[in-house]
Every structure is written in C-alpha cells, then in structure tokens.
Amino acid sequence: MIFDLDGTLVDTPRGIITTFAAVFAQLDLPTVDSGSIRGTIGLPVPAAFAKVLGVSEDDPVVATCVDLYWSTFPKIVLPMAPQLVFRGVFDGLRSLREDGFLLAVATNKFIATAESLLVAAGLREEFSVVVGADQVSKPKPDPEAGLVVLQRLGVPAANAVMVGDTTHDVLMAHGAGMSSIAVTYGVHSVEQLLSANPTWLVDSFPGVVAAVHECG
Incomplete structure (x- = not known):
C-alpha cells in the first residue's frame, strides 16, 4: 500500500x-486567496508557487x-502535526501492518520535509519506504515515484494500491x-476524483482499510 501524505494521512492543507x-x-507580494492555494496542493512546491503567482517555474521569485x-x-x-492526523x-x-501489508509513502513533498512531518506526526515507524519529489525525475502524476516504491519493496504493481x-x-x-483508492476528505472534490477513474472512492480512513481488505 502506497499513501500520499498531505490531505490523505495528515490534514496539512490548512497549514x-x-x-x-x-x-x-x-x-x-500580493495576497492570494486561500482557494487558489488549496487548489495547488498535491503539486511540487515550485510548481504550486508558479501557478498561484502566474509565472513560470524558472522565474527567480519562485526560487x-x-x-x-x-x-x-x-x-x-x-508543532501541530500530531493533531492534524x-x-x-x-x-x-x-492494523494494516499487523495484517502483513507493506506500507509506503509517495509524496510530492521533498523527502526531508516529508520525513520531518511523518516523525512529528508520530507516523514514520509505520512505513517501510518514503519517496519524495526530489528523489525522482518526474513527480506525481508521473508514475515514477510509485514505481520506485515498488522496486524498493520488491512488489509487483498488480499487488499494490495507491x-x-x-x-x-x-x-x-x-x-x-x-x-x-481516492479519499474524499482531502483536497480534490468527488467530481475531480471520479474524473480520474479510481478503483475505489471512500470518505474516511476506515473506508480505506475496508477497501484494501476487499481487494486483498
């Protein structure tokens, strides 16, 4: 099982x-409305800033x-990470780990930030592998991060779920x-998620666990 981090495990969007x-x-810099910022969550941070500022990623202001x-x-x-889980x-x-599932994280956060957040939230020990955006040549939605996780764990794609x-x-x-498995409690709307055709759509983390047991 591979998990996204922001909006899936931890309610970091408001932070x-x-x-x-x-x-x-x-x-x-001019104030940007929270909706515009929220709409970029899930993108790598440079791409997010470029989008909300309306400039290219190589613009000096982005760096x-x-x-x-x-x-x-x-x-x-x-400091608030444990309360954001x-x-x-x-x-x-x-329960998933105890049932024998290998757990990993694939995030568009840089690896140092992802690791710090997982440790602060008290979640790091649950995951065998964490892959960040700066460890791949192309971040999500490119499949590279997922493929890196599968390679490190020695698991075929047919036996994995994101x-x-x-x-x-x-x-x-x-x-x-x-x-x-798409979760509806994070950043993207139900309509957006359905447009990508997920295998399952659930509205809670217990729903994630139930869906995985169904496919497992």
Whole structure:
C-alpha cells in the first residue's frame, strides 16, 4: 500500500495555506486567496508557487518563495502535526501492518520535509519506504515515484494500491499499473476524483482499510 501524505494521512492543507500566506507577506507580494492555494496542493512546491503567482517555474521569485517556504513550514506545521492526523489513521495503519501489508509513502513533498512531518506526526515507524519529489525525475502524476516504491519493496504493481486525495495520486496509480483508492476528505472534490477513474472512492480512513481488505 502506497499513501500520499498531505490531505490523505495528515490534514496539512490548512497549514500549507498559512505558510504560503506567510511567505507572501514576508516578501511583500500580493495576497492570494486561500482557494487558489488549496487548489495547488498535491503539486511540487515550485510548481504550486508558479501557478498561484502566474509565472513560470524558472522565474527567480519562485526560487525565493520556495526557499522561504521550506524555512517557514516547519515552524507552523510541525508543532501541530500530531493533531492534524486524520481520524482513523493511527489505528488503521497499525492494523494494516499487523495484517502483513507493506506500507509506503509517495509524496510530492521533498523527502526531508516529508520525513520531518511523518516523525512529528508520530507516523514514520509505520512505513517501510518514503519517496519524495526530489528523489525522482518526474513527480506525481508521473508514475515514477510509485514505481520506485515498488522496486524498493520488491512488489509487483498488480499487488499494490495507491491511496490519495487528488487526481495526481490516481493518475500515478494508473500509470504504474496499480489499483487506487481516492479519499474524499482531502483536497480534490468527488467530481475531480471520479474524473480520474479510481478503483475505489471512500470518505474516511476506515473506508480505506475496508477497501484494501476487499481487494486483498
């Protein structure tokens, strides 16, 4: 089982929005509405800043924003991480691992930030592998991150399932040849998720566990 991180395991979107706003304020950039920022969650951070600012990723302002984001995010989000874990995640992951499932994370966060967040949230020990955006040449929705996880775990795609809250996760699963579970409590709407044709659509983490047992 491969999990997305933001919006799937941990309710970081509100922390991400707060961090973006703090970055813009520190750089005296125009305020961006929270909906626009939320709509970029799931993309790599440079792509997200470029999108909300309406510039190309190689624009110097993007690099400045990204550097400031990485220094600001831990101060805002990490202290509250344990309280941001979605209902049912702690018990669900533990039961899945006890039932013999190999668990991994594939995220568009950089690996250092992903590891810090998982540790702060008390979740890191549940996962055998964590793959971040800076460990692959193309981030989600490209299938590379999923394929790297499968290679490290020695698991064929037919025996794997991707769990995520955005179309990026579902499309990655399709590209890698895996099943997918889309969760509706994260960033993308039900309509958006259905447009990517996930194998299952569930509205809670206990629903994820039930769906995996069904396909397992």
